[in-house]
Amino acid sequence: MTKETFFHCLELLRAEYSKWDAPAKRFENAYRRTPYTILISTLLSFQTRDEMTLEAGKRLFALADTPEAMLRLSEEKIAETIYPVGFWRKKAASVRHVSRELLERHKGEVPSTLRELIELKGVGPKTAKIVLENAFGAEVAAVDTHVHRLVNLLGFVRSRSPEETDRILERELLPEERKGLNRLLVSFGQVICRPRHPDCDRCPLKECCPASQSRSS
Numbered sequence: 001m002t003k004e005t006f007f008h009c010l011e012l013l014r015a016e017y018s019k020w021d022a023p024a025k026r027f028e029n030a031y032r033r034t035p036y037t038i039l040i041s042t043l044l045s046f047q048t049r050d051e052m053t054l055e056a057g058k059r060l061f062a063l064a065d066t067p068e069a070m071l072r073l074s075e076e077k078i079a080e081t082i083y084p085v086g087f088w089r090k091k092a093a094s095v096r097h098v099s100r101e102l103l104e105r106h107k108g109e110v111p112s113t114l115r116e117l118i119e120l121k122g123v124g125p126k127t128a129k130i131v132l133e134n135a136f137g138a139e140v141a142a143v144d145t146h147v148h149r150l151v152n153l154l155g156f157v158r159s160r161s162p163e164e165t166d167r168i169l170e171r172e173l174l175p176e177e178r179k180g181l182n183r184l185l186v187s188f189g190q191v192i193c194r195p196r197h198p199d200c201d202r203c204p205l206k207e208c209c210p211a212s213q214s215r216s217s
């Protein structure tokens with residue numbers, strides 16, 4: 001798929017975006033959105049469904065939504081509050097560790113550069129990019145499993161891993177073309193082009209998708 005066709009697909013998806021009740025969109029009004037809550041929520045989301053991450057975030061941020069307040073909670077309290085997100089014990093330790101790092105090295109603020117973010121324990125490039133985009137409006141494209149899967153399914157990218165996809169998108173897309181890509185494709189992947197049961201009949205891309213199961217319509 002050419003870049004031009006890919007952008008056309010994105011336009012078709014953007015036209016439908018407001019209709020989708022995707023779990024990824026429910027974070028927007030769930031609790032006070034700050035760089036800190038966005039960072040912590042992103043840490044909680046690893047290997048956890050968005051619905052569960054959302055509820056865990058609501059419970060946790062009702063108790064503490066700043067690094068100072070978080071460090072007043074014990075690791076056990078954080079763990080029991082975020083349960084049952086995946087790796088809840090490990091994530092509770094990570095939440096405290098990152099909160100301490102923010103206070104000690106960044107005056108309690110979340111840094112706004114990729115380099116500084118990935119220096120925080122447990123923060124990789126994907127988490128850093130999600131924070132950069134959602135907290136600071138940066139023109140980046142975080143590549144998670146949905147983004148990796150969908151750009152490959154559409155034939156815009158041929159890659160074997162999200163990391164490889166990330167490098168290709170960095171090379172192929174201008175900064176302004178990356179903005180919003182993660183949110184759009186994650187929502188699309190949750191509601192329409194689901195990994196196991198894609199809803200091709202309802203898909204705005206069914207006429208041009210190489211994997212469409214409803215082309216005969």
Ligand code: SF4
Pocket residue numbers: 192193194198199200203204205206207209210211212213
């Ligand atoms: S047509 Fe089907 S397989 Fe193709 S993008 Fe849409 S939902 Fe996914």
